[in-house]
Amino acid sequence: MEARAARxxxxxxxxxxxxxxxxxxxxxxxxxxxxxxxxxxxxxxxxPGAIYSYFENKEAIYGALLAESLERLNxxxxxAGHDSLPATDMLDAKANAWFGFFAAHPRDLDLGxxxxxxxxxxxxxxxxxxxxxxxxxxxxxxxxxxLQAMGLNAEDALRENTALFAHGVGLLLMMHxxxxxxxxxxxxxxxxxxxxxxxxxxxxxxxxx
Amino acid sequence: MEARAARxxxxxxxxxxxxxxxxxxxxxxxxxxxxxxxxxxxxxxxxPGAIYSYFENKEAIYGALLAESLERLNxxxxxAGHDSLPATDMLDAKANAWFGFFAAHPRDLDLGxxxxxxxxxxxxxxxxxxxxxxxxxxxxxxxxxxLQAMGLNAEDALRENTALFAHGVGLLLMMHxxxxxxxxxxxxxxxxxxxxxxxxxxxxxxxxx
Amino acid sequence: MEARAARxxxxxxxxxxxxxxxxxxxxxxxxxxxxxxxxxxxxxxxxPGAIYSYFENKEAIYGALLAESLERLNxxxxxAGHDSLPATDMLDAKANAWFGFFAAHPRDLDLGxxxxxxxxxxxxxxxxxxxxxxxxxxxxxxxxxxLQAMGLNAEDALRENTALFAHGVGLLLMMHxxxxxxxxxxxxxxxxxxxxxxxxxxxxxxxxx
Amino acid sequence: MEARAARxxxxxxxxxxxxxxxxxxxxxxxxxxxxxxxxxxxxxxxxPGAIYSYFENKEAIYGALLAESLERLNxxxxxAGHDSLPATDMLDAKANAWFGFFAAHPRDLDLGxxxxxxxxxxxxxxxxxxxxxxxxxxxxxxxxxxLQAMGLNAEDALRENTALFAHGVGLLLMMHxxxxxxxxxxxxxxxxxxxxxxxxxxxxxxxxx
DNA sequence: AATGAATGAGCCTTCATTCAT
DNA sequence: CATGAATGAAGGCTCATTCAT
Numbered sequence: 001m002e003a004r005a006a007r008x009x010x011x012x013x014x015x016x017x018x019x020x021x022x023x024x025x026x027x028x029x030x031x032x033x034x035x036x037x038x039x040x041x042x043x044x045x046x047x048p049g050a051i052y053s054y055f056e057n058k059e060a061i062y063g064a065l066l067a068e069s070l071e072r073l074n075x076x077x078x079x080a081g082h083d084s085l086p087a088t089d090m091l092d093a094k095a096n097a098w099f100g101f102f103a104a105h106p107r108d109l110d111l112g113x114x115x116x117x118x119x120x121x122x123x124x125x126x127x128x129x130x131x132x133x134x135x136x137x138x139x140x141x142x143x144x145x146x147l148q149a150m151g152l153n154a155e156d157a158l159r160e161n162t163a164l165f166a167h168g169v170g171l172l173l174m175m176h177x178x179x180x181x182x183x184x185x186x187x188x189x190x191x192x193x194x195x196x197x198x199x200x201x202x203x204x205x206x207x208x209x
Numbered sequence: 210m211e212a213r214a215a216r217x218x219x220x221x222x223x224x225x226x227x228x229x230x231x232x233x234x235x236x237x238x239x240x241x242x243x244x245x246x247x248x249x250x251x252x253x254x255x256x257p258g259a260i261y262s263y264f265e266n267k268e269a270i271y272g273a274l275l276a277e278s279l280e281r282l283n284x285x286x287x288x289a290g291h292d293s294l295p296a297t298d299m300l301d302a303k304a305n306a307w308f309g310f311f312a313a314h315p316r317d318l319d320l321g322x323x324x325x326x327x328x329x330x331x332x333x334x335x336x337x338x339x340x341x342x343x344x345x346x347x348x349x350x351x352x353x354x355x356l357q358a359m360g361l362n363a364e365d366a367l368r369e370n371t372a373l374f375a376h377g378v379g380l381l382l383m384m385h386x387x388x389x390x391x392x393x394x395x396x397x398x399x400x401x402x403x404x405x406x407x408x409x410x411x412x413x414x415x416x417x418x
Numbered sequence: 419m420e421a422r423a424a425r426x427x428x429x430x431x432x433x434x435x436x437x438x439x440x441x442x443x444x445x446x447x448x449x450x451x452x453x454x455x456x457x458x459x460x461x462x463x464x465x466p467g468a469i470y471s472y473f474e475n476k477e478a479i480y481g482a483l484l485a486e487s488l489e490r491l492n493x494x495x496x497x498a499g500h501d502s503l504p505a506t507d508m509l510d511a512k513a514n515a516w517f518g519f520f521a522a523h524p525r526d527l528d529l530g531x532x533x534x535x536x537x538x539x540x541x542x543x544x545x546x547x548x549x550x551x552x553x554x555x556x557x558x559x560x561x562x563x564x565l566q567a568m569g570l571n572a573e574d575a576l577r578e579n580t581a582l583f584a585h586g587v588g589l590l591l592m593m594h595x596x597x598x599x600x601x602x603x604x605x606x607x608x609x610x611x612x613x614x615x616x617x618x619x620x621x622x623x624x625x626x627x
Numbered sequence: 628m629e630a631r632a633a634r635x636x637x638x639x640x641x642x643x644x645x646x647x648x649x650x651x652x653x654x655x656x657x658x659x660x661x662x663x664x665x666x667x668x669x670x671x672x673x674x675p676g677a678i679y680s681y682f683e684n685k686e687a688i689y690g691a692l693l694a695e696s697l698e699r700l701n702x703x704x705x706x707a708g709h710d711s712l713p714a715t716d717m718l719d720a721k722a723n724a725w726f727g728f729f730a731a732h733p734r735d736l737d738l739g740x741x742x743x744x745x746x747x748x749x750x751x752x753x754x755x756x757x758x759x760x761x762x763x764x765x766x767x768x769x770x771x772x773x774l775q776a777m778g779l780n781a782e783d784a785l786r787e788n789t790a791l792f793a794h795g796v797g798l799l800l801m802m803h804x805x806x807x808x809x810x811x812x813x814x815x816x817x818x819x820x821x822x823x824x825x826x827x828x829x830x831x832x833x834x835x836x
Numbered sequence: 837a838a839t840g841a842a843t844g845a846g847c848c849t850t851c852a853t854t855c856a857t
Numbered sequence: 858c859a860t861g862a863a864t865g866a867a868g869g870c871t872c873a874t875t876c877a878t
Contacts, residue, residue, distance in 0.1 A: 170379025
């Protein structure tokens, strides 16, 4: 009997995943605001009502999608670099990992920042919100560790990591909204500049002290 | 007779402004996507149809709001600093002017980035779009001029200005979405750090050369 | 003082006529259902409210337009033929006059038959309706007289005239809706056929008797 | 399992039919232009949104109604006469069939002529339009065949059939708009006169040749 | 006489969600 | 579990008409 339950659970999970895939496809095509339950259901090969067997409501889909997006982000960051790398190279590798992830998947950034823009507080339970925040943190943690390995204390490393993230996010936003083209610049190059500048700055500080 | 026309016009303008105020209030409360003509009208004390005496359609309201936002942004930037300031202080003053503006008025940033992200192609005539882009540029121009005054050539100044803007935008986004609190950081302080760091970097470069 | 009143009346009449012209232009362009007070006012160079100084409501415009259309119809019929013509030629001339009028001015036919299709009874006062009916009758009367002149008694002439009108109207309707093209036929030719056939029939009847 | 699907389909069809009935009732009461989705839904005992489970949009309802009207027209024509009838009686029977149909169902005529007059280009796909045109043609075809059986060549038969249709349509229009009463005539009698006259004319032509 | 802002009712349509089957 | 009809609320927008100015 347990085998049957497990099989059922597996099937449920796989169908849920299928629906999330559909949702992601629809979000990609129509944007977050343009997506509708109907459209997601159709894309998944179901009728609207079926969605509610797997998700409590529309925003739960959003939450699941974001959670899954963060898993992929973490996977991308984990895969980057190599334990044997020196700290500076590690910083570069990890930073470019998360930046590259969002550069390649614009909707995942939207998803992450949609929180405030479009969703009422009721959207995400505070609990889930914290959980998602933690996962985001984890994706950025490797950079922070590299910064510490380069000699920064915990506090400074956090500050530099926050600034690094902000810089990347700003560039990504300008990139996704086409604003960066307006400036005749390239987001990826500018990000690389920032990382290199950061590394140099830290090294010269170390030398100085 | 002219007096009458002028009075008439003044009244029209003031009612239009009143509606824009209402729209801004609604945008503040419900977000850009959540705002509706009905809600704006109600906020303004009108019935929905009345709106259309002043704006051709919903996106025209958005456009007007954005235009006006950019005017306020430019005013804030223009008011900052003093012609007599040295270039470094000027950079600091102007950068903090636009950053402070958006820090104080979160929706104005939304508005600006919604431009490309959320508007259907039919919204915002390309003409108006360009015009608004130009106004944004103008608000950032003083920083660019200061950078040139500090010795950068045009190309480098543009690049640094873009990076500066991106950095600020990233911080603002993290601030408005509450993400920055999560990092235990303060957006304004980090921005100031960035500006100071930038100034120091440029000065040391000048010295080196 | 009378002169002033007369001048005023003349001005009122001329502005009313101007509005009717505008209404006709709008009806021509947008169809009867597509026309709006706003559009008519704009076409006339006025604002919507001004219309109501000259017409009680939208349907009054319709009525006035129809009345005026019937005047033009009568004028066209009156101008056709010549008193000296023999009855058969007169029939032909008069019939082609009204037919040609409606063939050249599709909206005038719409106007006349819109009565039932789109307008509620409240539209046209019964009084005005009768009045308009009479004018239509008058436009068709010359044909009826010609038929009498060709030897028909009053009753038969009325019946033949009614059939003649129906035939023309059917052809005009098919013509204006594009249906006649579908049949590969030409409305004007068919109408001429009918008239000729009618004349021949009457002549052969006369011979027989 | 098939039984379930069939039952389901049957129910869907019946509800769709119910909505079409409601639409027809509303069209009857308010005219084609006066009908609204709201009203149709109310008449059918639904809320407006429900309509869209059965029809893509308002004009699809119109199209379905017209299609169904043409089916009834064809059925009426098919049922008329008897294969064994001589051509002249057949012509009379078939002509009276379509005339009688429209005489008894005024809105069906409106519907048919609204096709071109009132529909926006986007309504009614050209495909459906052609299809409906064909069905109208088919309803008139029996008359044309009878005319050929009476000795007319194809071209003449088409012309006479077109004229016959126009005559009937003209009479129907006058009847439905109350205009025929004004002339003190009866549309059905006049139509019968026309058919008889047509038959006599053709027979005398045959004799002559 | 004319303005034009404003209303109130209405339009078609879309949507998330529910629920009987 | 899945369907898909149905709801109820809301969306942007248009219109004839009124009325203070």
